[in-house]
Amino acid sequence: MHWLVEPWSFQFMRDALVAGLAAGMGCAALGVFVVFRRMAFAGEAMSHTTLPGLVVAQWQGWSLSLGALASNLITALGIGLLSGRASKGRGVREDAAIGVVFTGMFALGVMLTSLGGSWRDLSHLILGNILAVEPGSLWFMIGSALAILVVLAALHKELELTSYDATYADLIGIGSGRARLLVLALVAFAVVSGVQVVGVVLTSALLISPPATAAMFTRTLRPMMVLSVIVSWIAVVGGLTLAYHADLPAGAAIVGCSAVTFALAWAWRRMRG
Template sequence: MIELLYGPFAEFDFMRRALVGVIAIALGGGPIGVFLMLRRMSLTGDAMAHAILPGAAVGYLMAGLSLPAMTIGGLFAGVVVAVAAGLISRFTALKEDASLAAFYLLSLALGVTLVSLRGSNVDLLHVLFGTVLALDDSTLLLIAGISTVTVLALAVLYRPLVLECVDPTFLRSVSRTGTPTHLMFLGLVVLNLVGGFHALGTLLAVGMMMLPAAASRFWSNDITMMMLLSVLIGIVSGIGGLLLSYHAELPAGPAIILTAGAVYAASLVLGREGGLLWLAWPRRHLEA
């Protein structure tokens, strides 16, 4: 049993690299996913994940599968879409979710078209679903750097982010940090999506943000504990997905997200904070 769990990582270098990559993604993406969930922006994360696709595709057209080109292109496209969606919602009658939905559809179609102009089906699958088993040193350094920046930034922004989740009106009444905090948070979302894009692709990158965060909510209602649990669930899902991929000969990226989905389903049923089993358990009269 131990050999089944430890053997693939001990024997193969690409498995160890993938392990480091998913741990780094979980460290940065888990806490970001918690705040996206608490701010009711879960689908915003999905829209932003697709928004980086055209920029990454342009980088691919210019330099092939180049890490710097695709990273810079994805960052630029993500920031442009975030700012544009905010401006449209501020100066027109269209709400931010509707504008993000429009950008999401356009970005996905444009990105796939751009990649198809030059690349093969293999390149398209690489962009859409990532290559977590083919991470090189430079990509690992990028993902680890993004996770480090995210953790440090969240340590600085923690109080205003929590206040904005709990009582944004109070935050606006006592401080002017609401708007800068929101913009910096969106920047962190884009950064983590770009990091996840290189490992899991644009279609799956947001999964390592939202599924562990959603699962953690069924185990705690404390924000700090939810952040820690989301990181732990992300790491466990990454390890479990890599092992499932290795032993069952499945694609690694989808296997990781399916494992995270299984943890979410188990939490939905068994979680102490609103899980189905606990809700169905008979309580004493007038017990909260």
């Protein structure tokens, strides 16, 4: 029992726990829409496109969270503008738009990093640094998670309908394109929190793995969102505990726990036939 309690006797571990739970909650709840709207590629792309914003913010001494957020909102707008009329045969296909914007922004980030001269300074951004999360970032993560939940609750029926029948949503005046842009903007917020927890490379795991695990147990949206959040919290608590005792990178340990949870759920589902 002491093994389980000991990590939380330190302030930096308690801060990391709050950061992980907040980022996990926003990513996991939103992730259900990301997975079932088939936007997993967008989530993966957005985690990488934080890079130019992070680099510029680091150079200028600005808030890293706001730098990453600005970068991601530009990405979301770029994807939205390029593919906005794809369903009417007038735009670029969404996956192609994501591919172009994602690689373009990431390349910009790499060039800016190179101009800055040091990759070591940015290693904590690429791999995450949840054990040294700053108070400002912590409040950003809590605020982002709450904002995501409020939007998901307030616009639940519109986001749900546009996810499975964009045509009908357009017919009654909801505007599926606007809903898509809103989801991309929410992903931008979720990813910025996730980057600080598990880093640029692993953030999409926070968006994808918990909903994919939850989908093994339920086939309806709201229970799936709740279960997805619970799964992400299990991964955060398990990952931080493991990182503390085994001296592992905390972000990788959280994502590893999330993957193990998914594997166990998948095995259980297979055994039940």
